[in-house]
Structures are given as structure tokens and as C-alpha cells.
Amino acid sequence: MYNSEITKASNFVQGVDTAFLVILGISFIFLIGLTVVMLYFVYRYNKKRNPKPTQIEGSVKLEIIWTVVPFILTMFMFYYGWAGWKPMHNPPKDAMEITAYGRMWNFSFEYDNGRRSDTLFLPKDQPVKLNLVALDVLHSLYIPAFRVKQDMVPGKKDNFMWFEPQQEGTFELFCAEYCGLQHSYMYTYVEVMEQNAFNDWLTDTTSVASSIAAAASPTATGRKVMQNIGCFACHSIDGTKLVGPSFKGIWGETQTVTTGGEKREITVDEDYVRKSIFDPNADIVEGFGKGLMVTYEGQLSDEDVDNIIEYLKSLSDHEE
Template sequence: MFPQSLNPVQQVDFAFYIIFGFSIVVLICITACMVWFAWRYHHTRHPKPADFDGNITAEVLWTVIPTIIVMGMFYYGWQGFKALRSVPANALEVKVTARMWSWAFEYPNGKRSNILYVPVNQAVRLNMTSADVLHSFYVPAFRIKMDTVPGMETYAWFKAERKGEYDILCAEYCGLKHANMLSTVAVLPEKDFENWLTRQSNSGGAAKAQALMETHGCTSCHSLDGSEGLGPTLKNIYGKSRKVILPDGTLKEVVVDEPYLRRALFEPNSEVVQGHDPIMPSYTDTMSKDEVDSVVNWMMNGNQTPVEEGRRLVQEEGCISCHSTDGSEIVGPSLKNLYGSERVILKDGVEKKQIADEAYLRESIVDPLTLLTKGYDPIMPPYELEESRMTALIEYMKSLSDKSAPAPENKEQ
């Protein structure tokens, strides 16, 4: 039996015990009546059948008693249902996204995890949805079982009163790897949870810098992949020559070095890149010195995303449920030596050969059915990822391929 650590859990269990108890009593009564009737009205005692005209008392009893039993079971079942749907006002809200075949949990500060970390003795509200098909979020220890529906938000809540780890499963058949759609509820002491929630990823400075740029809104205007936005792209920005317009209207050419990057953060409108509007705010009072150093160092060092960050994301987003990293086949192609390889794809029903370069990897993640590899089923859902996370995934996939092979141009034959 799972630990009964929650008030809603106790109410649900009590409703179950009431229903189970009624069922046992009814079973015993019916069995006893059958045995008694078989003995009392045996043909040796009653060789001639008797006529019964009706019995008002019996009719009242078999109408009233079942009604009382059913209403009693309904009442206690309703009490258990209300306990699960009445979320306390101070509950910690966590966004739960289900996809084939993994769970992703996102916290109010933007931190994401594939394990549900929660503090002990605090109510937690789970706002749930699905990115692809119908799933069912099931935590037996907390008596939670709620469907996650594409395009719809459902919810459930619980409050853990003891620390520990509890299984998360999918209770709705959702495809080939349904049985592997597993995770864990990790209940931590309040202080440990706060430390985890506020701790930066230990995967390296690049991950920290990208998280800072997302937090401070930099990536809303500046892309990380080379595409133009409201502001210049940050991809490989260091060392390039830029034409900037000074406050007096003078056009000047500058080289993007460390002083320039720091000026761009503290006095962005003193040197506006030609072709862009002077709309960037100053980060003098917004970013700390350590945060500025982290962002500047990231832009100076080739914008490299650590492989460790990509490896973590592959696990977090559930990619390894279908794609191995050692060359073995699961449901989809292995990620080992995928980058740079020649693929036979089905595009608009026609077989074509294409090199798996960076553009191919990006399109395969965003819209996987357009570049379906021959021999595999069209079951991969599309992923909408922030640019930094997309870059991390691609860099990790590149690291799994032979670095001695040149990265080929994207081409079709």
C-alpha cells in the first residue's frame, strides 16, 4: 500500500473503503440469502411449489435499502472528488506538458525539469496539457489520475507531507513507448527545494548566459541562429565590423570587441547599428556585474553551447525514448552519427536523398513529418523550443557524429 500522506488521499481512500465495505456487506447478505433459500425451500421440504401473491415489506426493503447504499456511496465519492478539485489559494503552480513519451515540468521562474520537484508540506497545483495525443498523468501514491488533452488545460493538486520519491506513470495508452513514459515526484525539504529552484544549471557558462538572456528579454529582439530580428543577431557577433550611428548622426565603423559589447549593454543607444531602431533599454540597473560578465563572455567565445546542456535536454524532452545515442535502433533513427549522414527521406510521397546538416536537424525537430526518414513511422510530435534550447540539442547531436567528417551543405538529389 502506498503511503497515505495527504488529506485528499485520505478522503479518497475513505471513499474507497466505504464503497468496498458496502460491496462486501451486500455480497455477504446475498450469499447468505441464497444459501438460506436453497436450504429452506429445498424440494424435500416443499415437494409442491407455492404461490406468492406479493410482499409489500420485501418490495419496500429492496427499494429503500439499495437507494440508501447508493446515495451513501455517492456522498463519500463526492467528498473525495471535491477534495481533489479544491486547490488551496497558496498552491505552487507547475506547468506539466506531456508528449510521446515524456513529461516536462516548468516552474513559475521558467526553470524546467523532467522530474517533478516539490517542497514538503506545500500544496502544488499541476496545470496539465499535451503536445500531441491523449495521455493520463497518474501518481498512485497521491491518488492522482488526470487526462492531459491536446489543446486543453486540465489540473490536479496534492500536498506531500513527507519527503521521498514517488512514481509518475501514463495511464492512457499513447503509442509504442507508452510503458516507458515514466518520471518521479521528488519531495524535498522546503530549503532544499528553494535551493534547487534558484540554482543555475551546472552545465556550464553558456547555459547560464543563455538563460540570463532569455530572462532579461534579450532573445526577444536578438536571435541566436543568425536570423535578423528587431536587433542584430548575436550569433558569432564577436570580432565583426559594424557600422553604427552616433548620437550626432555620424556614421562610424567599429569592431565588436569586449568594450563595445559592454557599451551595448549599458549605453545601447549611443552606438546604434545601422538599419536598426534605437529601442534597446539600458541594463545598467537591471543586470549585475556577474550577469554582464557571463553574457559578454558567451558572446566573445563563439557562442558555444556545452554538450552537457544538450545531453540534459535530450533526456528532459524525452528524445531518448525513441532515439538512441549508441547506434542501436529503438523507434526512430539513432542520434549517433546522424549529423552529416545521408538520409533517404519521403517528401510529398517522393523518395529523396538529403544530407543531415544543421538545417535538416532543425526542421526535423520543428516539423518532423516533412522530412520523414524512410522506414520509420510518422509518430514524432513537433517541438516548439526556445532558440537556446534548440541550439543546445543540435550541438549535442553534432557531438555524437564523427568530427573528422566535414559538415556538408544541405542538398537534395
């Protein structure tokens, strides 16, 4: 449904909406017009009113009209579509660059200063260029209020989208390309704020804040890290079998895994957890498939892994 409150959410709203309304308007005109003509012909040439079929000769004039007129209308629609699409591929040189990572099944965003977030925080009236990186399969980053959507193709170079947020508020962001079992989990938000508020958020010393939080509660920090990178889309904490093994009570357990084509018994300890995070296809737990998880090498620090380990230990101490 069209929401008038977000008609100026980004610089592309007007162009996309104009193209949409032009194409929709022309389509409705033809739908109504052709329906009326069809009903008139049904009435005018039915068997009762026209008992003897009449052969109608061709008309060059009519042929030219119904060829030229649709062509002109098609070019008219093409112009508005092209005018709305072309600027999307020419980001300003001073655009702020953010790297958007898509993986099964979550988004994360990395800023120039190294800060990461599972929510996209943006300054109002500042051009933003999102460099799109798919870490496993095809995804599609879609922000409906901004009228922007772009596929995230694994291995594709120079894959980006850009826009300029023009209204403060919270807007939906989700994956618009079916990417597997938990596709619907790829859902987050865009937070647009004034430049000063964004600067405060961006320069907030997250390393200091994170280290304080980790020292106070590494277990809670570990859970937050796992939530941010989408672990709970594939692994339950209540014993339910999902895409991967449940985390409930897993710490210290003996697991049967396949390593290099051979089965063996392993104990879930720190070494196993680290290897599973950075080389997930080395040891495949019995009953689960290979290739369903990609490495987090370069995305998680040693401190992040330490906190994850503490959280996994807590799931063996008590039920969540």
C-alpha cells in the same frame, strides 16, 4: 497494496481512502450477505426438501425495502465520493503553479523561473497547482501516493490538478492512460523536500550550471537533453528500429525522405537535424510514418539543439 508509510503523503489521502473503504466495506457486506442467502435458498428449496414447487406471492413491503435500502446506501457512498472529489477542483489562490507537459513518451515540468526538470520537485506543506498540457495525444498524470489522477487532453484549456505534499520522500508518477507503443516509458518520480531545500534547488542557477556543463562536455549535455525529452523511447542508439530511425551512425549519412509527397535524398547535417526537431513532419524518412513526432518548437533552445547535434556526431565516431 496499502502502504501505511505514505498515508499522509498529501492532503487528499484521507478523503480518497475513506471513500474507498466505505464503498469496499458496503460491497463486501452485500457480497457476503447475498452469497449466504443464495446458499441458504439452494439448501432450503432444493428438490429433495421442497419436491413440489411453491408459488410465492409478491410483497409490497419487501419491494419497498429492497428499493429504499439500496438507494440510501448508494447516496451514502455518493456522499463520501463527492466529499473526497470536490476539494480537488478548488485550488488555493496562493498555490505554487507548475506546468506539466506530457508527450509520447515522457513528462517534463516547468517552473515559474523557467527551470525544467523530468522529475517533479516539490516543497513540503505547500499547495501546488499543476497546469496540465498534452502536446500530442491523451495522457493521464497519476501520483498514486497522493491519490490524484487527471487526464491530460490535447488542446483543453484550464486543465489542472492540485494537492499539498505533506510528507518528504520520493514517490512514483506515471501515465495511467495508454498512449501508444512506449506508454510504459512515461514513468518518473516526485521528490518532496523541505521548503529551504526546495528553494535552494529552484534558485540554483541552472543556466550557469548548464553552460559550464555544456562547455565541459556538450556531448554529455546533448544526451541528457535527449533523455529528458524522451527521444530514446522512439529512437535507439544501437541500430535497432523503433518508432523512428536509429541514431547510431546517422550523422553524415544519406537518407531517403519524402518531402511534399516526393522522394529525395538528403544528408544528415545540422540543418536537417534542426528541421527534424522543429518541423518533424516536413521530411519523412523512408520506412517510417508521418505524424508520430510533434514539434519541439519553444521547448528547446538553440544551445540545446547544438548539444544534441554534438551527441549525434559522437554516435558516428564510436559505438555506445
